[in-house]
Amino acid sequence: MSIMEPDLHKLKISDPFLGHYQQLVRDVVIPYQWDALNDRIAEAEPSHAITNFRIAAGQEHGEFYGMVFQDSDVAKWLEAVAWSLCQKPDAELEKTADEVIELVAAAQCDDGYLNTYFTVKAPGERWTNLAECHELYCAGHMIEAGVAYFQGTGKRPLLEVVCKLADHIDSVFGPGEQQLHGYPGHPEIELALMRLFDVTQQPRYLALAKYFVEERGTQPHFYDIEYEKRGKTSHWNTYGPAWMVQDKAYSQAHQxxxxxxxxxxxxxxxxxxxxxVAHLARLSQDEGKRQDCLRLWDNMAQRQLYITGGLGSQSSGEAFSSDYDLPNDTVYAESCASIGLMMFARRMLEMEANSHYADVMERALFNTVLGGMALDGKHFFYVNPLEVHPKTLKFNHIYDHVRPVRQRWFGCACCPPNIARVLTSLGHYIYTAREDVLFINLYIGNSMAFPVGEQELQLRISGNYPWQEQIKIDITSPVAVEHTLALRLPDWCDAPHLTLNGETVTGEVRQGYLYLNRRWQEGDTLLLTLPMPVRRVYGNPQVRQQAGKVAIQRGPLVYCLEEADNGAGLHNLTLPADSDFTVFEGKGIFAHKMLIQAEGYSRQAADAGHQPLWQYDRPPTARQAQTLTFIPWFSWANRGEGEMRIWVDEVKA
Amino acid sequence: MSIMEPDLHKLKISDPFLGHYQQLVRDVVIPYQWDALNDRIAEAEPSHAITNFRIAAGQEHGEFYGMVFQDSDVAKWLEAVAWSLCQKPDAELEKTADEVIELVAAAQCDDGYLNTYFTVKAPGERWTNLAECHELYCAGHMIEAGVAYFQGTGKRPLLEVVCKLADHIDSVFGPGEQQLHGYPGHPEIELALMRLFDVTQQPRYLALAKYFVEERGTQPHFYDIEYEKRGKTSHWNTYGPAWMVQDKAYSQAHQxxxxxxxxxxxxxxxxxxxxxVAHLARLSQDEGKRQDCLRLWDNMAQRQLYITGGLGSQSSGEAFSSDYDLPNDTVYAESCASIGLMMFARRMLEMEANSHYADVMERALFNTVLGGMALDGKHFFYVNPLEVHPKTLKFNHIYDHVRPVRQRWFGCACCPPNIARVLTSLGHYIYTAREDVLFINLYIGNSMAFPVGEQELQLRISGNYPWQEQIKIDITSPVAVEHTLALRLPDWCDAPHLTLNGETVTGEVRQGYLYLNRRWQEGDTLLLTLPMPVRRVYGNPQVRQQAGKVAIQRGPLVYCLEEADNGAGLHNLTLPADSDFTVFEGKGIFAHKMLIQAEGYSRQAADAGHQPLWQYDRPPTARQAQTLTFIPWFSWANRGEGEMRIWVDEVKA
Incomplete structure (x- = not known):
């Protein structure tokens, strides 16, 4: 059954919570990031990204500045703008974006090549360092921007630029004798080419994606061949000379x-x-690649995923560690990894109608992705720890990558524009529109319409997710439409309840979705109740860092303790196994957000004076009752610097 | 009151436990390390240290190989040999050592300069890189060896070599206009010059040590000056160019x-x-420096010391972190740091008769220092973690420095010969011989004699420390001697009990020492009982990594859980707050060692099958009774690779 890409023109987000985030992206993030790309933010590291394009286009003289992948920040910004314009027209913004697109087009070489780093700085070195130099990565992001701008605004110029770019790449790479048998160090082009295939239906783009995927990790190894060929030069020396070439698993190119x-x-x-790969596996009906996706998803989600939807246990290589190694304080959990996880989950959902993928997608969105941006839309986390002790950060180098508060911008600024583009394209994640079934994955308030045969199924989701338990789904199609709706029943909800026009509906539940087939018509109302008791979460016993500890979750939101509410020394707070929880609405920055309290204990020092490092026989602390206040983890570090902790010691009452 | 250096010729170690270690050093470690220094150990990294001296002496052609401080391994080996010969003559070993000393003398330049790296590899660069290049460090170790060889064998050739070397250094460094106003990146020369002053009584050596200490950290900064002068070259780039010059606190030269x-x-x-500094402060009666010692000792011992006597919370810079940051798994705790801690404690004891310093010294010796060497004397730890999960080590780079089992040798081989020299010179630590009082710091079995005025106080300590509670001190002086003995009452012992010739003695206790003045004569017997119940140790509440946990100690020995006895998943073992302990003698490699058992619990997985990463409401584990077996921590990793853990979750019964 084929999957239709939701047409985001039809989407109106009306969600009280995420709608505010979308507005923040429109009103604050996109303008702020435009300033950043143009180096107009005094306190932030310069970007130079727009200037690089001007220089490449011959409109300005100067040197390239920034990361080898600096172009991608512009591409991601354009994609965010595309989705934003699609939902809320803004003539001035569109004009700015059109000018950027003209600039990008001007920076493109006659043969279709497009990359300001190489055009400006190293024109002779095109395609000589796939392992390290992000040319195909930048191309991928520009292709995504081209697709999005076409889908979002109907305008073709950037799509034409990226088709020309893709065609150029298609001429350079492939099995032919005169072609390079290479593939990117940083994957991205593969998913971009699949999106380009979606809008153009040009088989060569799918074939090129397939080539890149299948060539990956074969012997003799392309990274070694190009390394020899270019005289063993290396762009990155972070962990030693040519470490990206040596450590092929870093790029998933080891096999x-x-x-x-x-x-x-x-x-x-x-x-x-x-x-x-998941997108390719579905569209090419490649059972081998489908099995690869299932196997690797399982390892990731069953052994290496944080409760926050974070991925990457370590800073070194911004990388996975090994099964069940999930440190809370030295974790990397890059914002972009959780965005990528949402994208991976989306494609898995399109391949397999199993709510597990949506559960993970939701977990990533409502925890790490939202947490990656401050409530003001102007500060960002690159790294998203589950536990922070700010006083120690600058002294112990295992924490070198951790920041106790969000930063204004980054020299490597991949995360902020990535958050912006995902928050403006939520429609891709809310629904999976299969020819025969419309899957509702996320209960974000919106109205939307999907073609069903010759007709259109229109619906509106409302409620106040993830704070309130009730979600209303109104069918708004003026003409009745027979179709199947499949409502996700979240893994965190034990007792979902559904009524249709006031009558309880049981329906058939398959792989976490409740299927309802009906001739839907205006006035049909589904009322889904997802009870949200506060739930204790316990880690797999193989995870050392969670042993004896408990985390608090309500709905899809993971909660945490913060110093601002609970004082310093969060490691000394304990939660009895039988304590009750109180859920209440917060104030100030927590207005419209639900907070949680429980009666717990603090290991208070028996005497406050100078104490030795250890003592015999009796703990230096006495247990004292203390009310523990938990806030949604995504909203931590919005009140200045302080300790934060998700996993709390659980004790007997 | 002046302190006398114990004459190790008079010392006979008879201790069943540490005596075995001394024998191991004589029979295995010294010959093994001699093979290592001569590159005769197939599986180990080459040392080349002896060859470097041959090349420098013009006896062989070739290139210098090894670390810039490779010479120091030879010096430390010579020192170990000196102390070993002093206690047990060995003509063949002495001949070998004498030949090495001849070789060292031959490698010395006419002006007294001695360093094979610079002589062979960079003769024009002498004294151009104090911050990074260990010339004064190597000199210090050779001076220590010269002093020890003279004290241990009465032979002067190496002492003459090092006096000539020290005199050369004294001519190069100092306040004079033509002199360098520098000091070493790696301190060592200071303590060595103080030892050289002790045996030679040449004031210029004390003055030079004082110069090095007082010049340290002053502005304009010498490291910057020499860095500019040598054209900004850098020997080490581990953490970026010239990081040792930049990060002056790394070398305690920041102020x-x-x-x-x-x-x-x-x-x-x-x-x-x-x-x-402590040695200098005492001999120069410098109250300012004494206060520096007290202040910095306190910060170290009250805020940054591990229960194992380990120092250095992090791998990066092999360095301290900050107050109360004591991670158990990513800790560095280099063996050499605990050896240095014993030396620092010894000098503090000579300055202040406070048993606290001896408590720390004992803790370092019986835990990290002994633990640095395998029971076979042929494998060594450089890094001494308090918790290891071997399966994770090679996947998460925060553990790059940790080895799950001891190694045969190291490219940077500072630790093995350091352990050898400290184990052969225990007499320096057992006693502090002040003119008016003989302090007994460690209850290691030995016989010894000290001059008291014109007479000699002879005594013999026997027992089976640290396994048995009773220590016997027999006075063996044929002629009665009036003197004060001061017996350390260890901090881990709540109820020490002492008899003199069968009668209970109370005596006066000051700062942890029990003072007994008497006319001592042959036949006097002190019987000291130090009850050794198993004690629970609780961390300071500011130490996050010990919150809710308990460690087990008996006598001075810290105990740990090992996978070999308790199975994998040590993080799931818990110890009830009220469980009793059983102490029993072990078997096999634990023969003559006391092991401990307690009834505890295991968090067993409720079902053994494939489990998700987390689950709601109920832990995936059920509490099951399990007998926990604790072994002395110093003896871990002698049964192959496996998990180890000192700090265990304590739970309510």
Missing amino acids: PLAEQQTAIGHAVRFVYLMTG | PLAEQQTAIGHAVRFVYLMTG
């Missing part, structure tokens, strides 16, 4: 995908690659 | 000692520096 058993290496590269 | 408030930087450098 062919069919042989790979575990999620490994750089977490963002992994989820980007698998997003493309 | 003058008098301004320094915390133990900071490279842990070995810190304790080596402070050993010299």
Whole structure:
């Protein structure tokens, strides 16, 4: 059964919670990031990204500045703008974006090549360092932007630019004798080419994606061949000379995908690659690649995923570690990895109608992705720890990558524009529109319409997710439409309840979706109740870092303790196994958000004076009752610097 | 009151436990390390240290190989040999050592300079890179060897070599206009010059040590000056170009000692520096430096010391972190740092008769120092974690420095010969011989004699420390001697009991020592009973990594759980707050060692099958009774690779 890409023109987000985020992206994030791309933010690291394009276009003289993948920030910004314009027209913004697109087109070489780093800085070195230099990665992001801008605005110029770019790449790479048998160090082009195939239906784009996926990790190894050929030069020396060439697992290029058993290496590269592979597997009906996706998803989600939807247990290589190694304080959990996880989950859902993928997608969105941006829309986390002790960060180098508060911008600014583009394209995640079934994955308030045969199924989701338990789905089609709706029953909800026009509906539940076939017509109302008791979460016993501990979750939201509410020394707070929880609405920055309290204990020092490092026979602390206040983890560090902790020691009452 | 250096010729170690270690050092470690220094150990990294001296002496052609401080391994080996010969003559070993000393003398330049790296590899670069290049460090170790060889064998050739070397250094460094106003990146020369002053009584050696200490950290900064002067070249780039020059706190050179408030930087450098400063403070009656020692000791011992006597919370820079940051798994705790801690404690004891210093010294010796060497004397730890999960080590780079089993040798082989020299010179630590009092710090079985005025106080300590509670001290002087004995009452012992010739003695206790003045004569017998119940140790509430946990100690020995006895998943074992302990003698490698058992619990997985990463409402584990077996931590990893853990979750019964 074929999957239709939701037409985001038809989507109106009306969600009180995420709608505010979308507005924030429109009103604050997109303008802010435009300023950043143009180096107009005084306190932030310069970007130079727009200037690089101007120089490449011959409109300005100067040197390239920034990361080898600096172009991608512009592409991601354009994609966010595309989705934003699609939902809320903004003539001035569109004009700015059109000008950027003209600039991008001007920076494109006659043969279709497009990359300001190489055009400006190293024109002779095109395609000589696939392992390290992100040319195909930047191309992929620009292709995504081209697709999105076409889908979002109907305008073709950027689509034409990226088709020309893709065609150029297609001429350079392939099995031919005169072609390069290479593939990117940082996957991205694969998923982008699949999106380009979706809108153009040009088989060569799917074939090229397939080539990149299948060539990956074969012997003799392309990264070694190009390394020799270019005289063993290396762009990155972070962990030693040519470490990206040496450590092929970092780029998931250590073996062919069919042989790979575990999620490994750089977490963002992994989820980007698998997003493309899942899309390709479905459209090419490739059972082998489908099995690769299932196997590697399982390893990732069953052994290496954080409760926050975070991926990447370690800073070194921004990478996975090994099964069940999930440190809370030294974790990397890059914002982009959780965005990539949403994309991977989306493509898995399109392949397999199993709510597990939506559960993970939701977990990533409502925890790490939202948490990656401050409530003001102007500060961002790159790294998303589950536990922070700010006083120690600058002294112990195992925490070098951790920041106790969100930063204004980054020298490597992949995360902020990535958050912006995902928050503006939520329609891709809310629904999976299969020819025969409309799957509702996320209960974000919106109205939307889908073609069903010659007709259109229109519906509106309302409620106040994830804070309130009731979700209303109104059918708004003026003409009755027979179709199947499949409502996701979240894994965190034990007792979902559904009524149709006031009558309880049981329906058939398959793989976490409740299927309802009916001739839907205006006035039909589904009322889905997802009870949201506070739930204790317990880790797998193989996870050392969670032993004896408990985490608090309500709905899809993971909660945490913060110093601002609970004082310093969060490691000394304990939660009795039988304590009750109180859920209440917060104030100030927590207005319209639900907070949680429970009666717990604090291990208070028996005397406050100077104490030795250890003592015999009796703990230096006495147990004292203390009310523990938990806030939604995504909203931590919005009140200045302080300790934060998700996993809390659980004790007997 | 002046302190006398114990004459190790008079010492006979008869201790059943540490005596075995001394024998191991004589029979296995010294010959093994001699083979290592001569590159005769097939599986080990080559040392080349002896060859470097041959090349420098013009006896062989070739290139220098190894670390810039490779010479120091030879010096430390010579020191171990000196102390070993002093206690047990060995003509063949002495001949070998004499030949090495001839070789060292031959490698010395006419002006007294001695360093094979610079002589062979970079003769024009002498004294151009104090911050990074260990010339004064190597000199210090050779001076220590010269002093020890003279003290241990009465032979002067190496002492003459090192006096000539020290005199050369004295001519190069100093306040004079033509002199360098520098000091070493790695302290060591300071403590060595103080030892050289002890045997030679040449004031210029004390003055030079004083110069090095007082010049340290002053502005304009010498490391910057020499860096500019040599054209900004850098020997080490581990953490970026010239990082040792940049990060002056790494070498405790960021500010003058008098301004320094915390133990900071490279842990070995810190304790080596402070050993010299404490020695200097006492002999120069410098109250300012005494206060520096007290202040920095306190910060180290009250805020940054592991229960194992380990120092250095992090791998990066092999360094201290900050107050109360004591991770168990990512800790560095270099063996050499605990050896340096013993040396620092020894000098503090000579300055202040406070048993606290001896408590720390004992803790370091019986835990990290002994633990640094395998029971076979042929394998060594450089890094001494308090918790290891071997399966994760090679996947998560925060553990890159951790080895799950001891190694045969190291490219940077500072630790093995350091362990050898400290184990052969235990007499320096057992006693502090002040003119008016003989302090007994450690209850290691031995016989010894000390001059008291014109007479000699002879005594014999026997028992089976640290396994048995009773220590016997027999006076063996044929002629009665009036003197004060001061017996350390260990901090881990609540109820020490002492009899003199069968009668209970109370005596006066001051700062942890029990003082007994008497006319001692042959036949006097002190019987000290130090009850050794198993004690639970609780961390300071500010230490996050010990919250809710307990450690087990008996006598001075810290115990641990090992996978070999308790199965995998040690993080799931818990110890009830009220469980009793059984102490029993072990078998096999634990023969003559006391093991401990307690009834505890295991968090067993409710079902053994494939489990998700987390689950709601109920833990996936059920509490099952399990007998926990604790072994002395110093003896872990002698049964192959497996998990190990000191701090265990304590639970209500």
